[in-house]
Amino acid sequence: MNRTVEVDLAKRSYRVEVQPGLLESVGRFVQSLPEVSSVAVVADSRVAELYGLSLQDALAQVDAPASMIPFPAGEENKTLSTCQGLFDKLFALRPPVDRSSLIVTLGGGVTGDIGGFLAATALRGIRFLQCPTTLLAAVDASTGGKTGVDHEAGKNLIGAFHQPVGVLIDPRCLRTLCPEELRSGLAECVKHAVIRSQDLLRFLEDRKADLLACNEEAMTELIAANVAIKAGVVAADETEQSLRAILNYGHTFGHAIEAEVGFGNMTHGQAVALGMVGANRVATDRGMLSSSTADRVESVLAGLGLATRTEAPDPDVIWDRMLHDKKTRKGRVKLVLPRGIGDVAICDDLTRSEVRAALEYLSGE
Amino acid sequence: MNRTVEVDLAKRSYRVEVQPGLLESVGRFVQSLPEVSSVAVVADSRVAELYGLSLQDALAQVDAPASMIPFPAGEENKTLSTCQGLFDKLFALRPPVDRSSLIVTLGGGVTGDIGGFLAATALRGIRFLQCPTTLLAAVDASTGGKTGVDHEAGKNLIGAFHQPVGVLIDPRCLRTLCPEELRSGLAECVKHAVIRSQDLLRFLEDRKADLLACNEEAMTELIAANVAIKAGVVAADETEQSLRAILNYGHTFGHAIEAEVGFGNMTHGQAVALGMVGANRVATDRGMLSSSTADRVESVLAGLGLATRTEAPDPDVIWDRMLHDKKTRKGRVKLVLPRGIGDVAICDDLTRSEVRAALEYLSGE
Numbered sequence: 001m002n003r004t005v006e007v008d009l010a011k012r013s014y015r016v017e018v019q020p021g022l023l024e025s026v027g028r029f030v031q032s033l034p035e036v037s038s039v040a041v042v043a044d045s046r047v048a049e050l051y052g053l054s055l056q057d058a059l060a061q062v063d064a065p066a067s068m069i070p071f072p073a074g075e076e077n078k079t080l081s082t083c084q085g086l087f088d089k090l091f092a093l094r095p096p097v098d099r100s101s102l103i104v105t106l107g108g109g110v111t112g113d114i115g116g117f118l119a120a121t122a123l124r125g126i127r128f129l130q131c132p133t134t135l136l137a138a139v140d141a142s143t144g145g146k147t148g149v150d151h152e153a154g155k156n157l158i159g160a161f162h163q164p165v166g167v168l169i170d171p172r173c174l175r176t177l178c179p180e181e182l183r184s185g186l187a188e189c190v191k192h193a194v195i196r197s198q199d200l201l202r203f204l205e206d207r208k209a210d211l212l213a214c215n216e217e218a219m220t221e222l223i224a225a226n227v228a229i230k231a232g233v234v235a236a237d238e239t240e241q242s243l244r245a246i247l248n249y250g251h252t253f254g255h256a257i258e259a260e261v262g263f264g265n266m267t268h269g270q271a272v273a274l275g276m277v278g279a280n281r282v283a284t285d286r287g288m289l290s291s292s293t294a295d296r297v298e299s300v301l302a303g304l305g306l307a308t309r310t311e312a313p314d315p316d317v318i319w320d321r322m323l324h325d326k327k328t329r330k331g332r333v334k335l336v337l338p339r340g341i342g343d344v345a346i347c348d349d350l351t352r353s354e355v356r357a358a359l360e361y362l363s364g365e
Numbered sequence: 366m367n368r369t370v371e372v373d374l375a376k377r378s379y380r381v382e383v384q385p386g387l388l389e390s391v392g393r394f395v396q397s398l399p400e401v402s403s404v405a406v407v408a409d410s411r412v413a414e415l416y417g418l419s420l421q422d423a424l425a426q427v428d429a430p431a432s433m434i435p436f437p438a439g440e441e442n443k444t445l446s447t448c449q450g451l452f453d454k455l456f457a458l459r460p461p462v463d464r465s466s467l468i469v470t471l472g473g474g475v476t477g478d479i480g481g482f483l484a485a486t487a488l489r490g491i492r493f494l495q496c497p498t499t500l501l502a503a504v505d506a507s508t509g510g511k512t513g514v515d516h517e518a519g520k521n522l523i524g525a526f527h528q529p530v531g532v533l534i535d536p537r538c539l540r541t542l543c544p545e546e547l548r549s550g551l552a553e554c555v556k557h558a559v560i561r562s563q564d565l566l567r568f569l570e571d572r573k574a575d576l577l578a579c580n581e582e583a584m585t586e587l588i589a590a591n592v593a594i595k596a597g598v599v600a601a602d603e604t605e606q607s608l609r610a611i612l613n614y615g616h617t618f619g620h621a622i623e624a625e626v627g628f629g630n631m632t633h634g635q636a637v638a639l640g641m642v643g644a645n646r647v648a649t650d651r652g653m654l655s656s657s658t659a660d661r662v663e664s665v666l667a668g669l670g671l672a673t674r675t676e677a678p679d680p681d682v683i684w685d686r687m688l689h690d691k692k693t694r695k696g697r698v699k700l701v702l703p704r705g706i707g708d709v710a711i712c713d714d715l716t717r718s719e720v721r722a723a724l725e726y727l728s729g730e
Contacts, residue, residue: 037695080452084445091518098694121486123691124513124524125604148489153456159489160525239490326488329463330402 001217003224007143008235012163016143016227020216022170023054026131027061029168030102033127037100039066040090042115044073047107047133050176055106055131067093071114075263078110078150080158086118102127102165108134109141109268113156116147120162130164133173135185135219136269139192139226142167144234155255157326161239167227171219179305184269186211186304187250189222191272192229194297195246198341200225201300208303245346248327249336250276252350253358256321260313273306278358282350283337285357293340312363315356322355366582368589372508373600377528381508381592385581387535388419391496392426394531395467398492402465404431405455407480409438412472412498415541420471420496432458436479440628443475443515445523451483467492467530473499474506474633478521481512485527495529498538500550500584501634504557504591507532509599520620522691526604532592536584544670549634551576551669552615554587556637557594559662560611563706565590566665573668611709613692614701615641618723621686625678638671643723647715648702650722658705677728680721687720
């Protein structure tokens with residue numbers, strides 16, 4: 001069973017392949033690329049331990065030296081200072097890294113973002129291959145070319161658009177995820193369904209048991225369906241000038257809640273799930289979205305084990321965080337609002353009182 | 366007197382303006398850009414002291430807040446760690462920097478490179494305007510979109526291609542340059558002449574006294590002529606896949622000599638001047654270039670106050686440095702060799718013994 005999705009970006013086009021056991025075939029893919037002089041695998045310490053040896057085995061058949069450059073696991077290490085450490089290792093490799101070298105990112109979203117940023121900026125840009133090992137990275141971050149690191153002042157404030165030369169997804173890697181990580185990825189799948197696909201929403205309703213059990217066939221279908229949605233949006237708007245912003249559905253509230261609760265105390269997907277419930281509330285209050293559709297989305301989230309209510313964060317603090325989001329321009333807070341499943345609008349006129357009402361709803365008041 | 370050069374890069378096209386007193390008009394230019402929410406000026410401590418107030422005066426007419434974010438002067442500070450400090454300042458600005466913000470780089474090559482890299486990676490890329498204040502930056506680095514910082518392992522190893530929205534050059538800024546800095550810029554002018562223009566070489570021969578005296582009219586002509594050459598090459602090959610490599614004439618030997626002597630002990634331009642003499646020697650040894658043309662280039666360099674001989678660096682060390690240059694692929698050292706004025710070839714078969722012979726020549730043996 002395998003699925004392939006094309007990401008159509010003219011000269012920067014590439015394929016996303018989804019197949020159980022694919023990690024063993026990474027060598028074949030690298031061998032098919034033009035002129036690879038050396039390979040550097042970026043992985044965090046935990047993933048390097050779990051899958052590092054398998055990947056190095058797979059790369060042994062490549063006609064170029066491969067090295068592992070690990071970094072300490074954890075979102076708190078997605079910093080410029082970790083990049084400095086990775087550059088030190090990268091530029092100490094022998095033979096020296098050159099413009100024909102390839103970076104392979106093996107891991108979750110943090111690894112893809114930081115390894116992709118390394119590729120974007122080493123020698124002013126070299127190629128990289130994404131091998132996501134979490135559901136969240138597989139269905140979302142690994143496709144689309146957003147790379148970067150966090151800054152004290154906010155997430156992903158430092159980065160670049162840099163497309164990978166390919167994305168290889170092995171659903172078997174997901175078996176080592178803890179339930180929270182799995183659910184975190186499923187939340188982004190609900191996001192894709194609401195912004196783009198009634199079929200995907202039904203799939204999430206019908207197959208929830210298989211998905212929570214990490215069934216290989218269901219996971220392969222799920223990942224391919226999500227990547228297809230993401231790829232379509234990215235192909236239409238690579239650098240987020242317009243349409244791509246719909247992918248931020250659930251993220252305006254989500255980012256602010258995640259930051260307020262403290263990164264690490266809530267998964268990204270859980271925050272986005274709450275963010276979608278908050279955005280839906282704004283949409284129903286505006287009369288854009290029916291209550292029954294909003295309820296249906298909440299049921300899907302709950303069915304996948306995601307919380308749809310949270311302890312009340314201070315609305316003023318959340319509002320202030322939204323004002324400082326990097327997507328906010330001239331004090332106008334952007335928000336993606338659904339009109340129905342597969343149909344969303346981008347607004348930039350969110351008000352403080354709407355935020356207050358949505359948060360009251362989220363806290364079950 | 367003013368000169369304008371178009372850099373033709375489709376959607377990323379921009380203009381380079383050269384005019385005495387232009388620094389006073391930076392506000393007018395910024396005001397003409399679409400939707401600028403805030404301006405951050407990146408300058409080193411020395412330039413901030415010399416020109417910071419004039420620029421802030423010029424920006425006072427802009428309908429957006431402008432702030433200065435300085436960093437310590439010196440090539441040794443062109444590092445990721447200086448970027449971290451600049452990001453800290455940038456993200457602490459109020460109102461917060463957003464995707465409509467503009468970075469203005471005011472200074473020499475280091476400032477343009479580091480400020481441009483900041484713009485390339487802040488919020489995954491915002492606009493920037495180059496205001497070079499040295500001849501070297503005016504005739505070379507400010508046009509073309511190469512941005513980045515150094516790493517212990519080599520110069521410019523970390524960076525990105527990111528085009529400015531404009532380049533404003535005020536030749537009056539050059540009056541504060543010390544003679545070494547002026548000559549350093551003139552060396553890159555000789556480079557442009559040899560790779561692309563007999564007219565420019567004659568101009569450098571005929572007007573050398575005016576140029577060394579920083580005559581405004583001569584400087585304006587010189588800068589515009591050089592920018593036009595650079596712009597033509599960049600427009601044909603933005604990301605250095607092929608033609609742009611001719612701009613590295615003099616730089617294979619030059620970089621290695623500069624690194625060996627120790628950055629700061631020799632200007633970049635002086636190293637490039639020696640590098641051109643070395644490359645010319647390889648070319649005459651191969652029978653590609655006539656001795657009379659090589660002699661003429663040496664005379665032009667000497668006439669502009671540049672040394673054409675140096676104490677013998679160890680050929681094995683120089684060769685090893687060349688092998689580790691970021692342009693070297695699979696151990697093949699690239700070298701740009703002139704066949705005549707305005708006509709060069711790119712080779713990647715430089716040998717250790719050719720390097721030895723060229724260095725013997727350079728050391729006057």
